[in-house]
Amino acid sequence: MSFRLPNRVALITGAGSGIGLESSLLFAQEGANILLCDINLGAAQKAADLIAKRSSNIKAIAFKCDVAKEQDIKNAVDEAVKEFGRLDIMFNNAGIMHPQDDNALNTEERIWDLTMQINLKGVWWGCKYAILAMRNNPTDEAKGLHTGGSIVNTASFVALRGAATPQLAYTASKGGVLAMTRELAMVHAREGIRINSLCPGPLNTPLLMDFLRTDEMKQRRLVHLPMGRFGEAIEQAKAALFLASDDSSYVTGSDFTVDGGLSAAYVTAIGEPALPPPKSLIK
């Protein structure tokens, strides 16, 4: 059986829940050793324990990291290199959606700043320390390992489409992720470092479901979703796996959109979805 991330080392932020959790489980299943980073160490540890239970040949280490702090991110990258000898994949995925994030008139400056600190500066620092580490990756042809690596930054479809249900700071932070990713991809393209944005559609994860408290709030979004359902975190993890692996060796600087057709839609179809969503790897 061939793996898609053999001998690779991945660092994933926000690894304790949602996209980060499914990606940690999937990347481990595909042969990668992983540093699971989260501000919630307990959640990251639970995920690491699950990986250890499933695959004895994979090393998964939980690490407490607040991506709002540059030193935490530097420490996390240093830890990955110390433990595993290299860093092939950096998945800058952690992000927040603050309940008090609103329109231009109501959003307080502290909410704006907090959102930018985590969602945008955190991704910048993740890129910075990953690039420094990836430049030093030794080539080992027998193991299929090479210099450089793949950085995946989680943005959002809200950076591509306007919503009359505003979360101004969140949207602006994700637009920043897209622009920054594109530019960094150009700067580092000849170093064997690929950098792409993952643009998820609205997902059935705690981040959005905690925010959409009522059925009415959910329906307001569902009518715009061509498939008639929210996306699942595992569907993003599979796209992240493609971007992380050598399968995407000619893909860099992309706004890689995985949104169930949302960004192509005008009028959506009527009726229930014919297919059930794919199953999570968590159970």
Ligand SMILES: NC(=O)c1ccc[n+]([C@@H]2O[C@H](COP(=O)([O-])OP(=O)(O)OC[C@H]3O[C@@H](n4cnc5c(N)ncnc54)[C@H](O)[C@@H]3O)[C@@H](O)[C@H]2O)c1
């Ligand atoms: N859920 C959606 O609908 C959706 C849509 C588009 C984009 N996204 C983006 O996807 C990413 C992951 O979202 P999710 O839906 O999996 O969310 P989630 O809430 O399920 O998981 C986020 C994880 O990040 C961690 N985290 C939060 N702040 C952190 C910090 N400062 N440092 C380190 N870890 C931190 C949390 O503890 C949690 O484990 C986010 O960047 C989010 O903006 C989500």
